[in-house]
Amino acid sequence: MNRPIRTVSLFCLALFLALMINATYLQFWRAGALDDDPRNQRVQQASYSSERGAILVGRTPVAESVPSDDRYEFQRRYPAPLMYAPLTGYFTFGNATGLESAQNSVLSGEDPRFFVRNLVDLVSNEQQSGGSVELTIDAKAQRAAYEGLSALGDGVEGSVVALEPSTGKVLAMVSLPTFDPNDLASHDFGAVDDTYADLLDDPGDPLLNRAVQTRIAPGSTFKLVTAAAALESGKYDSADSLVPGGATFQLPQTSGDSGVVDNEGRACGTDEITFRQAMEQSCNTTFAQLAIEVGAEKMLEQAEKFGFNADYLEDFPGQARSVYPSQVNPPQLGQTGFGQFEVQATPLQMAMVAASIANDGVVMRPYVVSEVQSPDYDAETADPEELSEAVDPQAADVLTELMVSTVDDGTASPAAIPNVAVAGKTGTAQRGVPGEPPYAWFVSFAPATDSRVAVAVMIEEAPGQEIAGGRLGGPIAKAVMEAIIS
Amino acid sequence: MTTSSTLMGFVHRRRRGAELFLLVLALAVGVGGYAAVGVGVEGKVPADIIGYGGWLAALIVAAHIVIRLVAPYADPVLLPLVATLNGLGLAVIHRIDLGYAARGRETSFAQQQLVWMTLGVVLFVAALVVLRDHRVLARFTYTIGFGAIILLMLPLLPFFEPINGARIWIQLGGLSFQPGEVAKVMLVVAFAGYLVLHRDALALAGRRLLFVDLPRGRDLGPILAMWLVSLGILVFQRDLGSSLLFFGLFLVMLYVATERPGWIVVGGTLFLGGALAAWKTLGHVQDRVDIWLHPFEYYRNAQPPFSDQIVEAQFGFGWGGLIGRGFGEGDPTRVTYAESDFIMAAIGEELGLTAVIAVLLCYGLIVERALRVALISRDSFGKLMATGLASIFAVQVFVVIGGVTRLIPLTGLTTPFLSYGGSSLVANWVIIALLLRISDQARRPVPDLSADEEESDDESTQVIKL
Numbered sequence: 001m002n003r004p005i006r007t008v009s010l011f012c013l014a015l016f017l018a019l020m021i022n023a024t025y026l027q028f029w030r031a032g033a034l035d036d037d038p039r040n041q042r043v044q045q046a047s048y049s050s051e052r053g054a055i056l057v058g059r060t061p062v063a064e065s066v067p068s069d070d071r072y073e074f075q076r077r078y079p080a081p082l083m084y085a086p087l088t089g090y091f092t093f094g095n096a097t098g099l100e101s102a103q104n105s106v107l108s109g110e111d112p113r114f115f116v117r118n119l120v121d122l123v124s125n126e127q128q129s130g131g132s133v134e135l136t137i138d139a140k141a142q143r144a145a146y147e148g149l150s151a152l153g154d155g156v157e158g159s160v161v162a163l164e165p166s167t168g169k170v171l172a173m174v175s176l177p178t179f180d181p182n183d184l185a186s187h188d189f190g191a192v193d194d195t196y197a198d199l200l201d202d203p204g205d206p207l208l209n210r211a212v213q214t215r216i217a218p219g220s221t222f223k224l225v226t227a228a229a230a231l232e233s234g235k236y237d238s239a240d241s242l243v244p245g246g247a248t249f250q251l252p253q254t255s256g257d258s259g260v261v262d263n264e265g266r267a268c269g270t271d272e273i274t275f276r277q278a279m280e281q282s283c284n285t286t287f288a289q290l291a292i293e294v295g296a297e298k299m300l301e302q303a304e305k306f307g308f309n310a311d312y313l314e315d316f317p318g319q320a321r322s323v324y325p326s327q328v329n330p331p332q333l334g335q336t337g338f339g340q341f342e343v344q345a346t347p348l349q350m351a352m353v354a355a356s357i358a359n360d361g362v363v364m365r366p367y368v369v370s371e372v373q374s375p376d377y378d379a380e381t382a383d384p385e386e387l388s389e390a391v392d393p394q395a396a397d398v399l400t401e402l403m404v405s406t407v408d409d410g411t412a413s414p415a416a417i418p419n420v421a422v423a424g425k426t427g428t429a430q431r432g433v434p435g436e437p438p439y440a441w442f443v444s445f446a447p448a449t450d451s452r453v454a455v456a457v458m459i460e461e462a463p464g465q466e467i468a469g470g471r472l473g474g475p476i477a478k479a480v481m482e483a484i485i486s
Numbered sequence: 487m488t489t490s491s492t493l494m495g496f497v498h499r500r501r502r503g504a505e506l507f508l509l510v511l512a513l514a515v516g517v518g519g520y521a522a523v524g525v526g527v528e529g530k531v532p533a534d535i536i537g538y539g540g541w542l543a544a545l546i547v548a549a550h551i552v553i554r555l556v557a558p559y560a561d562p563v564l565l566p567l568v569a570t571l572n573g574l575g576l577a578v579i580h581r582i583d584l585g586y587a588a589r590g591r592e593t594s595f596a597q598q599q600l601v602w603m604t605l606g607v608v609l610f611v612a613a614l615v616v617l618r619d620h621r622v623l624a625r626f627t628y629t630i631g632f633g634a635i636i637l638l639m640l641p642l643l644p645f646f647e648p649i650n651g652a653r654i655w656i657q658l659g660g661l662s663f664q665p666g667e668v669a670k671v672m673l674v675v676a677f678a679g680y681l682v683l684h685r686d687a688l689a690l691a692g693r694r695l696l697f698v699d700l701p702r703g704r705d706l707g708p709i710l711a712m713w714l715v716s717l718g719i720l721v722f723q724r725d726l727g728s729s730l731l732f733f734g735l736f737l738v739m740l741y742v743a744t745e746r747p748g749w750i751v752v753g754g755t756l757f758l759g760g761a762l763a764a765w766k767t768l769g770h771v772q773d774r775v776d777i778w779l780h781p782f783e784y785y786r787n788a789q790p791p792f793s794d795q796i797v798e799a800q801f802g803f804g805w806g807g808l809i810g811r812g813f814g815e816g817d818p819t820r821v822t823y824a825e826s827d828f829i830m831a832a833i834g835e836e837l838g839l840t841a842v843i844a845v846l847l848c849y850g851l852i853v854e855r856a857l858r859v860a861l862i863s864r865d866s867f868g869k870l871m872a873t874g875l876a877s878i879f880a881v882q883v884f885v886v887i888g889g890v891t892r893l894i895p896l897t898g899l900t901t902p903f904l905s906y907g908g909s910s911l912v913a914n915w916v917i918i919a920l921l922l923r924i925s926d927q928a929r930r931p932v933p934d935l936s937a938d939e940e941e942s943d944d945e946s947t948q949v950i951k952l
Binding site for chain 1: 802857881884
């Protein structure tokens with residue numbers, strides 16, 4: 001009987017080999033795919049119950065994990081929820097936004113950079129803990145921006161972005177209306193669902209980070225781009241160069257009132273005026289004509305050098321592309337010259353325009369994470385990165401001069417700071433819907449030489465206020481700049 | 487066999503010291519695992535570690551001493567393997583108790599399992615002490631076979647409730663018992679006794695068809711009867727696993743007894759035919775196969791069939807990866823019945839592929855040792871019994887672990903020695919006792935009869951009055 005017993009042995013060996021091969025396939029080769037299944041509650045629960053790293057502004061956490069008594073072991077807490085919600089986003093079971101999402105691999109500790117440490121944790125049976133993320137945000141500037149924008153009253157919808165021109169660091173990023181991420185991080189999932197539904201239903205869209213996700217017509221602030229294109233064309237070289245002016249300008253290929261560009265009563269001469277005056281008085285007639293002079297191709301090229309039609313924000317999710325249209329006819333081209341027609345920009349984009357003028361024409365890649373810290377406090381600092389050269393340094397100087405004049409003697413005067421040369425430009429953009437109030441814009445930087453901060457303020461809605469870029473946006477920009485400079 | 491081993495003058499060593507050393511390692515796994523569960527889940531070594539460890543050690547040492555006394559030549563590896571698996575199983579069941587407690591469900595599976603293990607060891611000892619020669623069992627072939635059938639049919643009596651759709655339990659005063667677990671051991675004995683007697687008839691008569699020797703029609707009786715019993719279990723008790731197990735067992739033993747692959751062909755055809763018919767006609771079999779093929783499509787279904795158990799197990803295995811999450815770091819209680827049928831998923835999740843392979847190796851070694859016993863056994867009955875016990879073990883491990891890891895459709899069977907479940911644990915301890923008894927007989931040196939023979943030549947023949 002031994003021969004069949006040996007056969008049976010071989011058969012049993014085959015059975016066990018099949019089991020081992022299958023187990024190896026399941027736990028080694030297929031494990032990754034199983035972990036990636038969105039329905040895999042284990043992965044979600046583990047990420048939810050682990051000690052996540054903090055999101056820091058300076059040394060102060062704006063998001064941190066504190067021990068909790070329930071089965072999830074840790075509770076995510078946001079000490080300054082409303083002010084920082086657009087940045088931090090929220091972290092709830094199975095979902096995260098903002099930096100909680102973009103920096104998840106660091107915060108959860110799964111980043112490959114922590115590999116060695118995680119191995120040590122594994123061997124010593126310690127629970128894996130997350131690394132921290134330090135932001136480029138300046139707490140004072142952020143507070144100034146948040147308080148300034150909030151002061152416009154209930155129901156205000158808008159955003160403030162401040163950049164450090166020489167590096168691209170985001171110094172402030174505020175978006176209103178905002179929300180309390182603590183409500184969404186609660187372990188009472190029923191309440192979280194209700195809160196989330198309410199936030200989605202809110203007409204003010206509080207979950208939207210307007211600083212990077214909302215793009216609207218930039219209006220007169222876009223004249224900086226048109227001016228840059230005009231200077232780069234070589235036809236004009238100083239603030240005193242004569243540019244086309246006039247009280248009205250009939251767009252090419254049009255007839256009648258709808259094709260007439262005017263200046264809403266501001267003094268823009270009759271035929272030719274200085275570049276300085278055109279900028280100070282924000283002359284639509286001038287910039288419409290400049291855009292047509294430069295041509296659609298050069299305008300597009302100039303806008304794209306500043307970052308339009310591109311993705312550049314790499315360490316923060318959801319950046320909307322600012323748009324300069326690639327197909328325009330001559331009357332539309334004229335309208336784009338003062339930031340209308342299909343030109344659309346995010347507040348971040350307009351802050352980048354101001355910042356690159358302040359930085360001798362060099363556009364720096366904006367970033368919000370300045371440092372990644374491992375759980376052992378090994379730090380890795382982010383390096384500034386040059387994105388492009390928007391204009392040459394001479395043109396940047398001329399643009400700066402134009403903007404300083406605009407603050408000193410023109411429409412941007414609300415942003416003036418005593419004893420500091422401030423460069424600024426207002427914008428009041430039409431929505432294109434009759435009867436609706438316009439959008440208010442304000443961009444500025446200070447000091448004019450070796451500038452340390454560039455700001456863009458955008459106000460979509462401010463119930464009960466008369467919308468005007470300079471009057472509404474100027475003081476906010478001023479407060480933010482003062483917070484950095486002083 | 488007898489002649490060859492004496493001719494070569496080879497005598498097996500007892501190796502009881504080696505067994506004791508291996509038992510210490512097995513205890514380290516069991517007690518260490520229990521401590522690791524406490525540290526991992528609750529952050530401290532369990533308070534009752536001394537009592538628990540002492541009890542476990544006492545059981546194992548008792549088994550060892552009994553082997554020294556009544557089966558000194560028994561295989562030295564089997565008991566340590568079993569002790570390892572049982573100890574690991576207890577630790578993991580304790581872990582799952584704690585997991586259920588965290589979810590607000592009070593269970594004490596580990597304590598009950600320890601009680602069952604004690605009963606298992608008691609029966610193990612009793613079997614070794616009472617049964618000094620396994621061939622005695624051959625006398626009771628038909629009694630045992632009849633008893634097995636009775637046990638199998640017991641749960642079908644109307645006053646026993648089906649659990650989870652399967653009629654395989656009987657309830658006696660609060661305790662649930664699966665008579666099928668005991669019946670499988672009895673069936674092995676009965677098959678072995680029957681086949682030893684009838685193997686010649688089954689082996690030699692028959693006709694040749696397409697290179698395969700097919701048995702005679704009249705010899706097909708038993709195999710058809712067994713096939714019907716298996717189908718009956720499948721249809722009436724809705725127990726796919728046991729059905730497969732019993733029929734597979736019978737086929738393997740038939741093949742070993744007759745040395746004719748023809749039986750495998752006939753039996754395999756019957757099995758495939760039966761399985762196909764069951765799949766065509768029985769809804770629950772179809773569901774099992776569908777869930778096996780596309781588990782993720784049925785995950786979190788609003789109405790049956792559900793695949794949550796198998797999918798959660800899959801996620802658990804994947805989550806465990808190569809070295810596992812560690813005790814307390816996984817979530818094994820997401821899988822329903824993690825303490826019994828799906829205990830391998832809990833091991834895979836918290837101890838990883840490493841432990842899964844280690845457990846499979848333990849099982850493989852048990853089967854290997856059992857088949858080795860079959861090879862060296864000196865009598866056909868012992869050979870058949872050892873082969874049967876080895877096969878039942880191998881097939882059961884394959885069916886349940888294969889089902890849990892989605893190699894084959896899922897069928898309800900316990901994982902020997904690991905799963906929570908009294909009947910299975912007790913029955914498996916008895917299986918090991920039987921194997922040790924056969925191996926003791928096989929490895930024991932042949933009594934030196936030569937001197938006696940010479941003496942007897944000198945003596946005059948005694949006449950005994952009848």
